[in-house]
Amino acid sequence: MRTRLLAATLTAFAAVSLAACSSGSGSSGTAAGSPTTPPAATTSAPGTPTPGATGGTTGAPTTAAAPAAPTTPAVPPAGSPDGPASGSASPGAPDAPDTPAPPKPAPPADAGLPAKPGSDDTVRLVAALDAIDPAIVGGKPDQAVDRARNQCQSMYQFPKDRAKLVELANQRFTAPDHPQGFGTEKAEKILDALRATLCPPA
Template sequence: MRTRLLAATLTALAAVSLAACSSSGSSSGKATAAAGSPTTVAATPSDASTSSAAATPATSAPSTSATADGTTAAPGATAAPAGSSPGADGSAPAKPAPPADAGLPAKPDSDLTGKVVAALNAIDPAIVGGKPDQVVEQARKQCQSMYQFPKDKAKLIELANQHFTSPDHPQGFGPDTAAKINDALRTTLCPSPR
């Protein structure tokens, strides 16, 4: 008697656990209703024969699982989270956010650093201002901006004026020079936009 009661209780707990993990609203309600009767019956020891009979539907419940669209999956398959499958609510699944360093090129070697510095010096020597390491870091940040805003020329000019400043040009070098800086970086340091 106790063995049957214990088996019915464990089966009911397993069914309740599966119902709690289910992500589909309609299938979790069915599983909870099916699992609810063995739990209630198993709580009363005088109805041990009823608990073993009620445990039979709950034992077969774990063999299949409901999917997000309400169909039944094969035994052993797990149900997909609601909204994760394309078309579940008529929209595409959410696109994961890009990493924080997306578009940031690796630190250039000495040859590439020389090319970047030479290209910027050709535009205006004040851009480099005798600080090649600093200007290369600013160029890398501008490359990341080019990756993030590949088609927004006005934004890229604004960001170039923020990244490239000097004591004589605290607000940047102006829109024409900023556009030239962007062009120079595209041909030297920055990877092609996506």
């Protein structure tokens, strides 16, 4: 009888203990089931968009990159090949004045003076002058040859000034009866005769 009462008591005690445990576990579950602290928001790096609730970006401003610092040109060291060498001529310097050309040498005194003609050329010259006027030679062939040679030199010096040559011929070829020359017409004929017989071609 005592055994049954002891068993019943233990059973009741076990039931009460079980109920208490169940109640405590429910409280613990409630406490355990209390709202938990939401996880900390993931920190996004500056400039990185954070996804929103609707899947879009939050539009956080993006940090602009800092501008690059200007580069200072390197200064070439003294004596470097990039810089102008000391003592070198400056570009654009005026050239030295040209040296004046030496003066043209004067022609020799006998320029254009023909050599004395031989006997045959002398005969031809005298015949050409006698054809113009026998008084031009006047029996003095050597004198006529000298005057003719001087006139040839003048013809060499003034090849294009016929008026001057006519004047000189009228001054050179004179005679006792013609101290002022034989006139312009005969002086021109003398020029033609000298060019054909004694004077070199122009």
